[in-house]
Amino acid sequence: MTQAIQKKLSDSAAMRWTTLIIVSVTMMFAYFFTDVMSPLEPLLTAAKEDGGLGWSADDYGFFSGSYSFFNVFLLLLFFGGIILDKFGIRFTGIMSTVLMFGGALIKWYGVGHEFEGDLFGYPMQVIVACLGFAIYGVGCEIAGITVSKVIVKWFTGHELALAMGLQVALARIGTAGALAFSLPFAQQMGGASASVGLGAAMLCIGMIAFIVYSVMDKKEDAAAAAVETEPEEGFKFADLKLLFTNKGFWYITLLCLMFYAGVFPFLKFATQLMVTKYGVDPELAGLIPAMLPFGTIFLTPLFGSVYDKHGKGATLMIIGSILLTLVHIVFALPINSWVVAIVVMVILGIAFGLVPSAMWPSVPKIIPMQLLGTAYALIFYIQNIGLGMVPILIGKVNQVNIGADGNIDYTMSMTLFAIFGAIAIIISFLLLAEDKKKGYGLQKSNIQ
Numbered sequence: 001m002t003q004a005i006q007k008k009l010s011d012s013a014a015m016r017w018t019t020l021i022i023v024s025v026t027m028m029f030a031y032f033f034t035d036v037m038s039p040l041e042p043l044l045t046a047a048k049e050d051g052g053l054g055w056s057a058d059d060y061g062f063f064s065g066s067y068s069f070f071n072v073f074l075l076l077l078f079f080g081g082i083i084l085d086k087f088g089i090r091f092t093g094i095m096s097t098v099l100m101f102g103g104a105l106i107k108w109y110g111v112g113h114e115f116e117g118d119l120f121g122y123p124m125q126v127i128v129a130c131l132g133f134a135i136y137g138v139g140c141e142i143a144g145i146t147v148s149k150v151i152v153k154w155f156t157g158h159e160l161a162l163a164m165g166l167q168v169a170l171a172r173i174g175t176a177g178a179l180a181f182s183l184p185f186a187q188q189m190g191g192a193s194a195s196v197g198l199g200a201a202m203l204c205i206g207m208i209a210f211i212v213y214s215v216m217d218k219k220e221d222a223a224a225a226a227v228e229t230e231p232e233e234g235f236k237f238a239d240l241k242l243l244f245t246n247k248g249f250w251y252i253t254l255l256c257l258m259f260y261a262g263v264f265p266f267l268k269f270a271t272q273l274m275v276t277k278y279g280v281d282p283e284l285a286g287l288i289p290a291m292l293p294f295g296t297i298f299l300t301p302l303f304g305s306v307y308d309k310h311g312k313g314a315t316l317m318i319i320g321s322i323l324l325t326l327v328h329i330v331f332a333l334p335i336n337s338w339v340v341a342i343v344v345m346v347i348l349g350i351a352f353g354l355v356p357s358a359m360w361p362s363v364p365k366i367i368p369m370q371l372l373g374t375a376y377a378l379i380f381y382i383q384n385i386g387l388g389m390v391p392i393l394i395g396k397v398n399q400v401n402i403g404a405d406g407n408i409d410y411t412m413s414m415t416l417f418a419i420f421g422a423i424a425i426i427i428s429f430l431l432l433a434e435d436k437k438k439g440y441g442l443q444k445s446n447i448q
């Protein structure tokens with residue numbers, strides 16, 4: 001065997017970055033589909049005679065939370081992490097992309113058809129759409145932890161935080177695209193089902209992209225086996241004790257729960273907030289929330305590069321949590337200027353770049369590789385509790401805060417988001433203290 005072959009593919013910068021682009025495209029299309037319905041709330045809640053679907057605010061909140069139902073209540077995301085550590089990246093990745101595409105088709109069918117009756121007090125159309133979104137949610141979250149492990153596998157000792165930041169940035173392009181263009185596309189193409197169908201087509205492309213990556217991953221495993229003198233320690237169920245008793249891991253998990261509870265559920269309601277509170281034209285309202293993911297496209301890789309070269313990961317998480325809290329305090333105040341809304345959304349984009357750029361690359365510093373899939377799965381599982389329950393809570397809060405003029409008073413719901421941010425600040429400081437105690441290296445650079 002020649003010396004050239006005696007190197008892992010991940011030692012080649014070209015191969016590393018090609019791999020990153022392929023798996024990031026899969027997640028970019030996934031994030032587009034996740035938020036493809038977020039700008040459509042005005043269309044979904046409009047009366048049927050006005051071209052809408054006739055959903056209530058409660059219906060929309062229940063639908064938005066359904067993404068996490070199976071992940072949370074059936075523990076499917078947690079088991080997905082164990083499957084990832086036990087059966088590997090290729091099997092788990094292909095399985096998850098198939099689930100995403102299948103769930104998307106069900107959601108597309110549900111939104112595009114009318115059904116008789118109701119279930120649990122919700123129209124059957126909402127229930128069918130929720131079923132598809134829940135199945136999709138299982139696939140999307142498992143794909144997310146799989147891609148995280150892919151990046152750790154290929155970039156450990158290299159530009160890990162930058163790679164994760166770029167992956168997040170491309171995912172945010174998907175979110176931004178959904179927020180900015182989903183409503184105009186639906187209006188031009190005849191309804192909400194058109195935008196959902198577009199998202200499903202993208203997921204099909206993403207599934208094919210991951211199959212292409214799987215070929216590269218198999219070659220990487222073969223190359224690694226040729227140069228490594230000791231095989232990597234495999235997953236054992238007994239090792240789960242190391243995970244569950246790790247205080248630093250739980251701090252990152254709870255930080256993820258609180259921080260993302262103040263971001264993603266907020267985006268579900270942000271378009272309607274811009275219309276109702278700030279008087280933005282409904283056709284333009286989605287552009288303001290879209291500024292958040294567009295901003296993180298540049299900021300997340302930037303902050304990731306800072307972490308790679310200079311460290312200070314815990315500090316970045318503290319600053320991001322503080323900014324998140326301040327943003328929602330401003331949204332809760334009786335200020336109705338759309339200019340203020342834009343400025344605050346830009347600041348939220350900075351917060352949304354800071355925390356993920358430091359949080360996700362910090363996990364491998366705390367948890368060993370053989371448990372990494374399960375660790376990410378447990379973090380995502382706890383996160384999904386927030387992603388599932390918070391939209392339902394906000395939907396019900398908004399429902400009871402509808403005024404005589406038919407508009408929603410968002411003071412209470414924005415205050416709840418600010419509380420999530422305040423808790424995130426406390427957890428960030430606890431994580432910094434634990435890092436000083438245990439020496440995880442969260443404040444140290446990633447490049448070796």
